[in-house]
Amino acid sequence: MDRKAIGDKIQVILVKVLKHDRFEMHDELTATMVEGWDSLTHMAIIAEIEKEFSVQFKLKELNKLRNMGTLLDLVQSKLN
Amino acid sequence: MYFHSILFAPFLFFLFFVYHFVLPKTQKGQNLLLLLGSLAFLGLNDLKSCGIILITGLINFAAVKKMSQLAEGNLKKYVFYLGCAANIGVLGYYKYLGTLLSGIQSIFQGQSTNTLTDIIIPIGLSFYTFQLLAYWIDVYNEEIEPETNPLDFGVFILYFPKMLSGPIELYQKFSPQIKLPRQFDTALTTDGLRQFMWGFFKKTVISTHCLSFYAIAFPEGQTHAGLVVLLGGMLNIIYIYADFSGYSDMACGLSKLFGIRLTNNFASPFFSTNISEFWKRWHVSLSSWIMLYVFTPLSFILRRHNKVGVIVSIVTSFVLVGIWHGATSNYIVFGLLHGLFFIPLVLRGGSINASNSSTSAFSSSTKMFGTFMLIALTSLFFRDVPVRQTLQEITSIITSGQLNVPTALFHGATNMLYWLLIIACFVVEYIQRRHEHALCIAILPTWKRWLTYAIVLCIIFFFSSYPSDHFIYVQF
Incomplete structure (x- = not known):
């Protein structure tokens, strides 16, 4: 699956969990830039991503995420 | 020393x-x-x-x-x-x-x-x-x-x-x-001295006078009831804040003298509109630690349990915050209550409402006051009295109907002056809330800066007192 398709699916998940679409997807997007994406909602987003792509993350991998670009790379690496 | x-x-x-x-x-x-x-x-x-x-x-x-x-x-x-x-x-x-x-x-x-x-x-x-x-x-x-x-x-x-x-x-x-x-570094050293001065003011003036007011409103060895419990809670939390944030400002300020920046432990916590925001601004180095090393791993393990998993993680984390303060039931109840206060936020979907820019000033002020009162009342568990007594006292605010505020607190010009100083401290902190500390005044003209130093030093000189020589958090 290419990065664009992964990004689109993650965008749908963010809208579903955060209940708004007031953000634009790009590689430099971070959680602090998205209203409501905080520590209380973060793991719900992660769980949805795991379910959507049928992948499993390790906490170590999540701790290394810096922005949307690194999340897309991580998901892509799990799918390949 | x-x-x-x-x-x-x-x-x-x-x-x-x-x-x-x-x-x-x-x-x-x-x-x-x-x-x-x-x-x-x-x-x-x-x-x-x-x-x-x-x-x-x-x-x-x-x-x-x-x-x-x-x-x-x-x-x-x-x-x-x-x-x-x-x-x-x-x-x-x-x-x-x-x-x-x-x-x-x-x-x-x-x-x-x-x-x-x-x-x-x-x-x-x-x-x-x-x-x-x-x-x-x-x-x-x-x-x-x-x-x-x-x-x-x-x-x-x-x-x-x-x-x-x-x-x-x-x-x-x-x-x-x-x-x-x-x-x-002249700029960093000067900034450190300013931060130290503000911390010194909070510790020796605000914290000590809050403590003496608290002792009048809430004498030890008695069970209190009615409106005075509200006042006692407010004085207690302001005392704890002035003491601990005073210490933290002094610590950060001192460290800057040696060219080393420490984590700012407080970011105007009393101007928070919900409990989540409060803990991002209160004892920041402890709450960040708990977030990184307890809440995140726990919520990761429980991520498939949706909101229940988040609630279990947050309550466990705050019970641990309570235990960090001490192993007595008082601190455990304190932590438990703070964890439970998060439940409405989790059910509502994080702190979305807190950051909503369309929130009116009145609504924000009401939320700030509500959050402050929650914090003030739970601070009563920091006292060395049984949990049951504290719970009775808090319940009595509504049930007893007593409007008993000790008038001695407002007698005399000196007491009124101390109240004014406490209010002034928070007005300054509110105005400067987006800065690292309340005396971030490097951009002011020289005469205004020196006038500020003179005023703060005069207040310290004339109104500071040392009823206790320790910091509250040294015991933790």
Whole structure:
């Protein structure tokens, strides 16, 4: 699956969990830039991503995420 | 010898002068002086603490280095668990064992004869242990490389501005600052002095007068009822804030004199509109620690349980915050309540509403007041009184219908002046809430800056008092 398709699916998940679409997807997007994406909602987003792509993350991998670009790379690496 | 004691001034002056103007500007020389100064500071406060911390520090240094050299596998995992358990064990022995044993003895024998309650906890042990635990975890997870220089490691764990009551510093944030020689920086030094001055003002003026008002409103040994409980809670939390944030401002300010920035522990917490925002602004170094090393792993494990998983993680984290303060039921209830306060936020979907820009000023003010009252009332669990009594007192605000506020609190020009000073302190903090500290006034014209210094110094000179020589959080 290419990065664009992964990004689109993650965008749908963010809208579903955060209940708004007031953000634009790009590689430099971070959680602090998205209203409501905080520590209380973060793991719900992660769980949805795991379910959507049928992948499993390790906490170590999540701790290394810096922005949307690194999340897309991580998901892509799990799918390949 | 605390930051606001007379003895500390010549100690600080000597260290500052030698550090910047006598020693050659080498990293090794500066770190050696900081280590010796810190050992002297700790030794003058409590020689036994100094010994315990030095010995455990050296063991931790060697053990973490050894662990990092092991190959991935069970042995490395066991060494890691053993290291963490040993640090928690030392903290448990000094901080919790006495309380737990007397609790058990009281249950079975009706009274406690346990002498372990007399054990005195080494200064700063809770803060020191949390720093070391974070260091163990981060090295184990390969987030950081272990420190190889015992001198730099010594400065990391013993650095005197953060030794008494934090901030709890992470190695990866603190260490890069001591890896290069530090030059004298006029702007940073001046800013440090301003922050120290504001902390000194909060500790010696605001905190001490709040404490005396609190003693009038809430005399010890009595059960209180009615509106006075509300007032007692407010005075208690303002006292705790002024004392601890005063200490933290002094610690951060002092550290800037040596070219090292510490974590700002407070960011105008009383202007928070919900409990989540409050904990992002109150005792920031502890709440960030709990977030990184307790809440995140726990919520990761429970991520498939949706909101229930988040609630369990948050309540567990806050119970731990309570236990960090002490093993008594008071602190556990304090932590539990704060964890439970998060439930509406979790059910509603995070802090979306808090950051909604369309929220009116009136609505924000109401939320700020509501949050402040929740914090104020739960602060009553910090007292050395049974939980049941505190719960009765809080319930009585609604049930008793008494409007009993001691009028002595508002008698006389002096008391009114102290109230004005308390209000003025928070007005200044509100105006400066987006800055690192309340006296971030570098952009003001020179005369306005000097006028500010003169006013603050005059207030300290005329209105400071020393009913207690310690900081509240030193006991934790």
